[in-house]
Every structure is written in structure tokens, then in C-alpha cells.
Amino acid sequence: MKKNQTNVLSELRQMILDGALSAGSRIAEVPTAEMLGVSRTPVRIAFRALEQEGLLTKLAGRGYEVRSISVEEIMGAVEVRGVLEGLAARQAAERGLSQSHQQALALLLEEGDQILNVESLKEADLEHYQNMNKRFHDIVIEAAHNPAIQAALSRNEHLPFASSSALAFDKKNMQREAKRFQFAHQQHHHVYHAIVNGLGTRAEGIMREHANATLGYVHQPKDSDSLTVITERKLHDKP
Template identity: 60%
Template sequence: MSKAGIRVLSTLRQMIVSGELEAGQRIAEIPTAERLGVSRTPVRIAFRALEQEGLLIKLERRGYRVRKVTQDEVAGAVEVRGVLEGLAAMQAAERGLTAEQRRGLLDCLASGDALFAKGYVTEEDLEAYHDLNRRFHAIIVEASGNPAIGSAMQRNEHLPFASVSSLAIDRNNLEGEYRRFNFAHMQHHAVFDALDRGQGARAESIMREHANATLRYATIFTQQPDDGHPAVRVIGSSVELPDIGSS
């Protein structure tokens, strides 16, 4: 997917998770492209990807409707991903990394270090992180030597926010996103250390917790209400909003 496509996809995910696009709301290519200031092509691709992720429902005629997604549904999908990736990390640690896998993980860590070293992130930085994050996770699954894990993860990815690539980025709060993704990157360092030392139980524990970086950490690091307690976003609503038009 192109950089424009990744940007549109993550923007639409964020609009859904934040409630800016409400459950039941109808959306279409042309008005969405105009709203985001892009062509129709990346919007069309993003709509198809979001349909596969379980966030949009394709209508019989033109357009899509935002699917109602509950917090329990998202939490369950993320928990399953954490279990699968935790198992992959444990087996990779016990099996041992190949020289190529070790180099690949170290390359991801070095690229991430360079992104976060300046103390802030741009939209382009987060797009680059999307790519290196996906590669880091893929190497761990490969290193497990267990193809059943990859197959199970592919099935789970059809659930909302279950995919490692399903990052919802708040471009209106890049300071908070810096904290969130920098923390997630530090977890990458920790899991690599466990993998490199052959510490299976530790690697599994870190990866299971790391799954929370997808959504849970977004509320911890990016939203703090007046009372100082982490905000809880309600994902999905039965309230109908006006359509974003039709193409």
C-alpha cells in the first residue's frame, strides 16, 4: 500500500475509534476523499481494508456503513493476538534466532531509535514506524518456526483492531502519540533482549502486554481528562448521524 493509502487508512481508523465516524453512519468515496483532501483511489483501498478488518460493512448499492464495534469485541481480538504473538516469542526464544533474523530485528530497533531520538514524531515518522513495526512482528512469528501461529493470526486479523498493522493514529495529538509509540518501541527492545537471551517466558510476557499498544495505550498516553485518570473511549454507538453523502 502506498504512503497515501496508509495515511488514509490510519486516519479513518482513528475517526472510527474516536467516534468521529459513528456506528451506522454511511460513508462514500467522493465526500470522504474531499474531506481528507486526497484522491478517490487511496480511499477506495482503505474502505476495502477496513471492511476486511470488520470496521465497515459494504452496502448493496454504493458506499459503506460504519459497523458497530464494542469494547469487549476489540479487547477480545487484541487479547487473542497477544496470546498468539506471545507464543511465537516464547518459541522463537527457545528455538534461537538465526543470524538473519537477529540482524532483521536489530535493524528495526535501530530504525525506531532514529525515529524517536529527536523527541517528537511527524506523520511521516509514524508511517515509517508502521512499516518497521510490521516487519519486527513478522520476524518474530517467522522465528517461532510454527506456521500454525501465522495461520491463526491471519484468521484473527479479520476482527476489529486485531492486526498488528491496525494502528489508529491521532494526528491532532502527535505529542501523545510520540509517548505511546516510543513506549511501544522500548518494548521491542525488551522483547529482543529476551529473545536474544533465550528467555522464553519473559519474551512471551512482554509480547502479550505489547498487544495493548494497539488501543489501550492510546487512552493512557494520549487522553487525560481534568481529574487525571485515563479516559475510556466508547467504541461504537447506536446513535445515527447524517450520512457523509453518496458517490
């Protein structure tokens, strides 16, 4: 696979989110470029983008550092997402849904009903649901026709998933997770109802509630593994 700019960016982002580059790791342009088999140029650009996204911080003269994101910060990001999506829902309700948007949302609601309407939910089901969930939210945001909302959200896109499992679902407690997803899905129904009926304030309120509901489920990630420092020494010290 040939690597281009966006490739390098998403590859690095994925490594950070997966924890391959653990929080607090130092990371420099040259060794990273070697690691990915590209030159410094695309790496430089990617680093700046990741800094913008809040995943890296620059240490003047000593490269970059993978930021360690606190639970408080994640909760803050979720709240921000809540007010922005709340605004989106309100504006969508106020300006009215297009035929295709309404249809798409209805279909997704149906899909969610299907997923959740089984005896015992498996991990794959929840992943499937989350996928659907993202599409639902994206369509609401799109329906607001306010590009500023999308712009503001793009900064928060990845942050909530930074500390590995912080917002991922808890595999050891599937029963509780199932309840949580069912509750969230109810809220989707309510939001849909409010939007198609032009109830802007109501749509906004439910959407904010919806974000806050996930807040209660933020849990501490397991202790990070030993620091992985990607730097010249590290790469060459393989006897």
C-alpha cells in the same frame, strides 16, 4: 488495471476499513459487481472471505451487512493478538533465532531508534514507525516456525482497524503519541533481548504486555456518517 479475485477482495476490504462502506450498511452481490465492473463470481468469493474475516455478516435472503465492531470486540481482538504473539516470542526464544532473523530484528530496532530520535515527531514519522513495527512483529512470528500462529492471526489481521480510526493514532495529541511509541519501542528492545538470550517465558510476558499497552489507547471513533446502502434502488436512483 485488470481486476482479479484478490483485487476485488482487497478493494472491498479497503472500502470497509476506510469507512467508504460504513458499519451497518447493507451490501449485495449484483450492485457491488456493477460498481467494481466485474461479474458476481469474484464478488461472491470476496464476500465469503470478508465474512470469514469478520467484516461482513450474512443476512439470509437480504444480502450482507457491514458489521459494526464494538470497542469491546476490538479490545478482545487485541488481547488475542497478544497471547498469540506472546506464544510466538516464546517459541522463537526456545528454538533460537536464525542468523538472518536476528540480523533483521536488530536492523529494525536501529531503524526505530532513528525514527524516534528527533525533536518533534510528525505524522509521517509515526506512520513510518508503524510500518517498521509491523515488520518487527511479523519477523518474530515467522521465527516461531509455527504456522498455526499465522493461521490464527490471519483472522484478526484487519479486525482491529475496522472502525475507521479506532486504533489509529490520535493526531491531535502528538506529544502523548510520541511517548506511547517510545514506550512501545523500549518493549521491542526488551523482547529482542529476551529472545536472543533464550528467555522464553520473559519474551512471552513482554510481548503480551506490549499488546496490552496498545489496549489503553483504544478510543471511540467519531460518529459514523449516514448509512450508505448499496442496493439496486440506490444505484439507479440518480436523476
